Amino acid sequence: MLQSSEWIWYPGDFEIYHHLLLNTRREERYHQWPAFWRLDDCYHNVKFRKEVQCDTPEEMTVYAHGSGVIWVDGKRYPFEKPINLSTGSHTIEIMVARTDGLPSIFIEGQQSASNSSWEANDYSIDWLPAGCNGLYLKKEDDPAIFAFQYEEILPLSIEQGEEGLLYDYGKETFAALMFENVQATKDIQLFYGESIEEALDTEHSIIIDTIPAASASYHCHPRAFRYLFIKGAEKEQFKLTAKYEYLPLEQKGSFTCSNDLINRIWETAEYTLHLNSREFFLDGIKRDRWVWSGDAYQSYLINNYLYFDPAITKRTIIALRGKDPIVRHINTIIDYSFYWLMSVYDYYETTKDIDFITMIYPRMKSMMEYCISRTDEDGFIRGREGDWVFIDWAEIDKTGAVSAVQMLYAESLKAVWACGELIGAGEKRYLERYEQLKARINECFWDEKRGAYIDSFESGKRNVTRHANIFALLWNLADSKQRESIITNVLLNDEVPQISTPYFKFYELSVMSRIGQLDYVSRQIQDYWGSMMKLDATTFWEEYNPEITGPERLSMYDDRYGKSLCHAWGASPIYVLGRYYLGVYPTSPGYESYVVEPQLGGLEWIKGTVPVNGGTVYVELTQDALEVKSDLAGGVVRINGQDYPLSIDVPFVLSLS
Amino acid sequence: MLQSSEWIWYPGDFEIYHHLLLNTRREERYHQWPAFWRLDDCYHNVKFRKEVQCDTPEEMTVYAHGSGVIWVDGKRYPFEKPINLSTGSHTIEIMVARTDGLPSIFIEGQQSASNSSWEANDYSIDWLPAGCNGLYLKKEDDPAIFAFQYEEILPLSIEQGEEGLLYDYGKETFAALMFENVQATKDIQLFYGESIEEALDTEHSIIIDTIPAASASYHCHPRAFRYLFIKGAEKEQFKLTAKYEYLPLEQKGSFTCSNDLINRIWETAEYTLHLNSREFFLDGIKRDRWVWSGDAYQSYLINNYLYFDPAITKRTIIALRGKDPIVRHINTIIDYSFYWLMSVYDYYETTKDIDFITMIYPRMKSMMEYCISRTDEDGFIRGREGDWVFIDWAEIDKTGAVSAVQMLYAESLKAVWACGELIGAGEKRYLERYEQLKARINECFWDEKRGAYIDSFESGKRNVTRHANIFALLWNLADSKQRESIITNVLLNDEVPQISTPYFKFYELSVMSRIGQLDYVSRQIQDYWGSMMKLDATTFWEEYNPEITGPERLSMYDDRYGKSLCHAWGASPIYVLGRYYLGVYPTSPGYESYVVEPQLGGLEWIKGTVPVNGGTVYVELTQDALEVKSDLAGGVVRINGQDYPLSIDVPFVLSLS
Incomplete structure (x- = not known):
């Protein structure tokens, strides 16, 4: 019997090729609208090799998308004709070129069967394990066509x-x-x-x-x-x-509670994310149908509480980064380069996938070097010609160095340092730069009078928004005194403009959850997402202003129907409810240890499941009792200031009355 | 009436795309054989812009190979529908993506007509003049199909x-x-x-x-x-x-002489080069049908004495270099990276095409930086993993640093420095490195006892071949004493193995011509190329050994018919006869000044034409008289140690009897 084979390609090129296709498919009436940034392509000329050890003679047949030649022990053979391999060791190299798509091969054989035991090469020096993803298992398949x-x-x-x-x-x-x-x-x-x-x-x-x-x-x-x-x-x-x-995705996370509106919001959020979970995490399925790094970053985190599908996260990370040389920030947005860098370490934290870190680290490093090359004497990164500083649609003072951007930069430096450490390539200079940057941020952006971080120190306006202050709490850039001050002077201060986009509500609700404001979070979910539901939303929107209910609710970008009504970042309640209500999160990479720290947030009862890297945690909390069950070792239940170790498959039950 | 329009694309991408196609077309029985190096591709997502000034209202219609959108003054329009431009200034930007080929546009209009007045951008910061080449003038054309x-x-x-x-x-x-x-x-x-x-x-x-x-x-x-x-x-x-x-090419150079065999050799050489002059200069039309930098380098020089077609030289230079990042030497061969660098300055010397230098210099610099990054403490470049040191098929001692390679490196440093100077970006460090390298070459490779440069100083063999010694004379690395010594001890010494390939005969015959050994050159042309003619060659071969006349004459690379029988480098007599017999060469860039220094080389009479960057020089030399005529200013006739200025269109006649 033949060993199972799958189509293989140059690692990362499947993602980069489909990213190219996807980002050129946006339509608008009579024209198309390609993404306005560099789109890389797969290599069109690659080779594969394996030292094949045959215990018995075997027949090998190579199929290819592309033209080329097979070398077996120095002799050339064509594709699609069986080749006899005698018992013993054979040096096999296969060259494939496909000028209009993704070159790939499929080998029927025993020891010669195509899979990740083959190596691939782009005609540079390095050989890497061939790319494959389990979606292309038949010789009739073509990895250039996405397997929907x-x-x-x-x-x-x-x-x-x-x-x-x-x-x-x-x-x-x-x-x-x-x-x-x-x-x-x-x-x-x-x-x-x-x-x-x-x-x-x-x-x-x-x-x-x-x-x-x-x-x-x-x-x-x-x-x-x-x-x-x-x-x-x-x-x-x-x-x-x-x-x-x-894309078929198994729904591993679930959530229900005593509030039916929140339950419907969770279902709608799930459907919203599912529609946007395709080749990659999209921003929206009508518009832009592109892959945006800041949007995707939230999808990765939501994914952890819903499908726990590392494959789509990995695909998106690879696609967004593309190839060298880097000529612009990811999606042209400075903050989006940083979300990309952070996403790699976040991905590792949930999966402990060291192979991926090994593969992506060189691209992570060159991304960070690009960012560093664009810093000023203060060590701050600021928008240069062609750069877009996004942060959020809000009245942020973006003059010169912007505090929220520096905070993303700091968190990214830590991520690059940490990923390097994981594979024995850690560079201290990243950590040193992080420490210096953190100090400089506090020197330049902390406003003692306002008890908050200001957006910009260069404009003289000393404007305070919630954004940088939220980041400072999320990533521990503020000390405990500053922290208290931010909570009082910014987060709980109605005079500071509210966050108005679903995008930034992700960070706001996260931080509010962390500072114990779960009642506020429950209300926000019902008010903000709930009102979209009242306006008949079957998926959540790109942007929403509760005060606009007429046809204008559909417009954006000066376009009557410009607003995306199915936008991935609208799905954040899933993350918030899983992370802070069911309260499950890893405390070491890959959930080798994790905490279950449930909270009702003002609800009568909550229950649901959280996927934990191969396992599932079931949580049910009422005002009277807690029940937790998990099939993965390493769990600790944390409630009322106490920790209880969790045994596999043994329900943990605690009376709270 | 509409202004004439042509298809435009991102500059350099036409060449890079066709290079990809060409280098994957080699066939051998049941399989294809893609080139064994990285093949870059065009960008698949690009944009074009122009500030169009309309004196009168005009209609603009955009056609594209690819999908995309037109922005006129901030408003979007689709392709293929006329757009009215009112009198005045209009900001126009066109985005085009073509995922399986070369994105290009064609605009019917007046001021908006597509040509190199448009700029193109690959979503990096820099805008460059759009690429076009005069071959695609009809809207039905597609630049992705080469215009044969x-x-x-x-x-x-x-x-x-x-x-x-x-x-x-x-x-x-x-x-x-x-x-x-x-x-x-x-x-x-x-x-x-x-x-x-x-x-x-x-x-x-x-x-x-x-x-x-x-x-x-x-x-x-x-x-x-x-x-x-x-x-x-x-x-x-x-x-x-x-x-x-x-490819239609105008034969601007010609040569006839008293020796009919040489005349037939010239004709056969012309036909050989013509067959290999296609999208780019090929090595051979059956095998490899690839573009090799060292082969192409000779074709550029032959082209100067035959078609004087700068377009094909430029196309080949752009194609060979491809895009960043550089991961291997051009064609994987160290010497071939250097021929590429040298070719850029050589091209400038004949054309004075500063626009091309401006466009290519950044790629020239990154190519040189790649080479420098691979030098050792001696400042020598030596083969590392995956590098191929070619020089010639000959018994060259290639241990460690090889002298001929260092000489190519030295000449390349000069070329990069000179090209930088031309556009005000010259870097002295290149010139300094050249001086140091020249000194080191003489220290390490000059063998006083043998009176010659040795191949390698590391092996201890102190082997002498003609190759490095030829280079040393061609590029003035030897002082006058060394020069004399090389002539006696190497060039005129039968004990040093003869050059046996048409490839290296190019350099040998050049240097023999320079040292006044034209009789030897005339004999070589008749013996070596003449014997191929006797074996019924209708085009010149890749390699030729006069001693093998049976069917084995066709074999190479262990392959019965492996030898290419139509190989561009076989055409070198055209260069030698034009450069040293008719004796025409530039003394300042673009033939702004040039010399006509004819020599009979033992023949009774010679006559012919040499193209001189837009002009033509006619030369006729007998034992009794010289006649020269030129339609380009700046010429000097040099004969018998005397210079005579040449007037435009006035025959210069000198009696020699």
């Missing part, structure tokens, strides 16, 4: 109006439409809408398509929508099938 | 044998075969041959193809061959058309 799954979905309603047909699929979805048996003498116009307004506003709906007259059938690209308006059409003119395109 | 020309060619003979049909096209060619009206019940096997032996030796012929049974028509890829054997076929079974695929 498909499922037919049916509309909830079809309304025949005078102007045409309106389909409502009941909730936001991502699907490919197939029109068959088309009988139309003129073009049929399609208008997609995340909202009913968008689908019917045919002058402005962002995604449109046309079935050319006299086409018997027409297949649309998969797209985001809930509503579909087909202008001037009647039901009898075609057979329409919608295929939901998705 | 085609011409039907007919076989000289078709022989019907028992085994099949044998076509002889009379001389080596490069053509695409088209079979039409095919009537065959079983597969038809095609066997190509550069030689008749190869075409008929169906077990070993390198290029083969199969017309599948029951195909009505079949189009073959263009390939190198003279003979074609179609096994088991009869003439009536198909209609065969052969289309010669070529």
Whole structure:
């Protein structure tokens, strides 16, 4: 019997290639809209090698996407013809070029079967374990086509109006439409809408398509929508099938509680994240359909409490980084380079995946060197020509060096140092730079009078926003006195402008949870996310202002339907509820030790599961009792200031009444 | 009327993309054979911009290979629909992504017409003038397809044998075969041959193809061959058309003399180079069909005396260098990195093309930095893991630092320094390093006893070959005493092994010409190239040993037909005859001043033309008289130790009797 084989490629290139494809697919009416940053590509000329040890003679057949040649013990052979390998050792090298896509090979054989025991080379000196991901196991597969799954979905309603047909699929979805048996003498116009307004506003709906007259059938690209308006059409003119395109992900985390609105918010958040969990973590499925590092950073953390799928996190990290040389910050945003650096160590903390650190560390180091090359004499990084300092959509004073950016930089220095240490390549200068930077931040940005960090010291405005102060607490840049001061003067001070985006609410709710303001968090979830639900949201939005409820709620970027209604960062309640309510988090890498520290946050009861790197923790907390069960060693239950060790598969029960 | 438009792309990416395609096209029986080095690709996501000034309203229509969007004054528009530009200034930016090829745009318009007045950007900071090359002027064109020309060619003979049909096209060619009206019940096997032996030796012929049974028509890829054997076929079974695929090049240089063999050698050399002058200068048209820097370097110099086509030289230089980061030497060969560096300055010397230097200098500098990073404490560069030290196929002692390589390195340092100076970016450290290296070379490699440079000082063998000594004379590394010594002890010493490859004969004949040994050169051309002609060569070979005349003459690399019979470096007589016989060469960049210093080299008479950067010099020399005519200012005729200024279009006539 043949050993199981899978398609292999140059490591990282699968991700980089699909990142290229994905980031050029955004559509808007009659044009496409490629991402406005450098998109790297896979190598188009690569080689693979293995020293194959045959205990018995075997037949090896190589299939390839690309052209090339096989060298066996110095002799050349073509693809797709069986090659006999005698008992003994064979030096095999396979060269493959594919100029318009991802070069890959698939080898049927025993010891020669293709898998990560093969090494790959890009014609530099270094050989690395070949890339593969378990999704391409048949020789008919092509890793250049992403392995999505498909499922037919049916509309909830079809309304025949005078102007045409309106389909409502009941909730936001991502699907490919197939029109068959088309009988139309003129073009049929399609208008997609995340909202009913968008689908019917045919002058402005962002995604449109046309079935050319006299086409018997027409297949649309998969797209985001809930509503579909087909202008001037009647039901009898075609057979329409919608295929939901998705990545199958196992929902390992769960949460329910005494508050039904919060339960529905959790479900909606799950669906929002699932739609955005594809080749990579997207920002939104209609717009931008790109991969943004700051957005993805939150998705990684949410993923830990929902699917615990390290594969998609790894794919996203590799894709975002691309290849050398670095010519701009990731997504052109300074903060987004730092979220990327931080994400690598965060990923390690949950998975203990040292192979990934080994593979990515050189790219992490060159990313950090790029950042360092752009610092000033103060050691601060500041926006240069073409750089975007984002932080948040808020009235932040971004003059010169911005405090929140320096804090991200500091946390990133620690991450690079720590990752280097893990593989024996740690460089102290990163840690030294971190210490200096931390001191400089406190010198330049701490305002004793205001008892808070200011945004910028250069403008003279000494403006205080919540952002830097939240970061300072999250990453321990403030001492205990400063900490208390920030809580009083910023976090619990209504005069400091509120955080208004779901994006930054992620950090705000995290920090509020940490300082024991869980009642505030529970209220925020109900008020902010709850009001989106009242406005009929079936997935959470990119941005939301409770005061705007009319059609203007859909607009953004000067565009009537510019707002993304299915935005990954809207899913943060999952993280907050898992991390701070169920209270499960690792205290050593890969959850080799972890804490379960549940809190009700003003709710009557909560229960749910948290995936812990191969295991699952079940938590149920009422006002009277706590029950925790886990199938992974290393757990400690922490409640009412006491720690209780957790045994595998043995329910821990504590009466609290 | 519309202004003339042309397709534009990111500068350099046309070359890099076609280099990728070309270097993956080599075929051998049932497999392909991609080049064994990193092949870069074009950027797949780029943007273009122009501040368009309209004196009158105009209509602009953008066509693109790729998807994307047009921004006009901050508003978005799709491709292929006319956009009205009002009188005044418009800020236009066009984003284009093409994931499987070269992104490019074509704009119909007046002031908005696409040409090099547009700028291009790869999403780094720098904007550069857009790339274009005058070959893609129609909106139906696609720069991803190289603009070759085609011409039907007919076989000289078709022989019907028992085994099949044998076509002889009379001389080596490069053509695409088209079979039409095919009537065959079983597969038809095609066997190509550069030689008749190869075409008929169906077990070993390198290029083969199969017309599948029951195909009505079949189009073959263009390939190198003279003979074609179609096994088991009869003439009536198909209609065969052969289309010669070529780059049209104007033959500006010419040479005839009293010796008919030399005249035929010149013609054959011209045809040899023409076949190899395609997207880039190839090594050989059958094998490898790749671009090799050391081979190309000679083609650039021959080109100067034949087509004077700067475009192909520039294309080849850009393609060979590829993109950053550099991970290996060009073609993996240390010497080939240096030929590349030298070629840039050489190109400037003939063209004075400062725009090209501005564009390429950053890549030249990073190439040199890569080389410098691989030097040892002596300042010498030596082969490290994966490096190939080529120099020549000869018994060179390549232990440790090799003298010929250091000489190439020295000449390259000078080239980088000089190119930097041209654009105001000269770095003295390159010149200093050159001076130190020159001194170290003389310290370590000059052998006073042998009166020659040795190959290696580390092996203790103190082996002397001609190679380094030739370089030392060509690039003035030897002082006048050493010079005399080298001439006596090496160049005119039969005990030092002869140069045996056409490749290195280029340098040998150059240096022999310079030291006044033109009679030797004339003899060499007749003996070495002349004997290939006697063996029926219609183009010159990769390698040639006059002692082997049987079928073994065709073999190389353990392969019966492994030798390339049409190899660019075989064309060097054109360079030697133009440079040293007609004697025309620049004395300041771009031929702003030049010398005409003709020599008979033992021939009764010589005449011909040499292109001089836009002009042409006609030279006719007999034993009795010299006539020179030029349409370019700046010429000086040098003969019998005297200089005579040359006037434009006025024949200079001198009696020598």
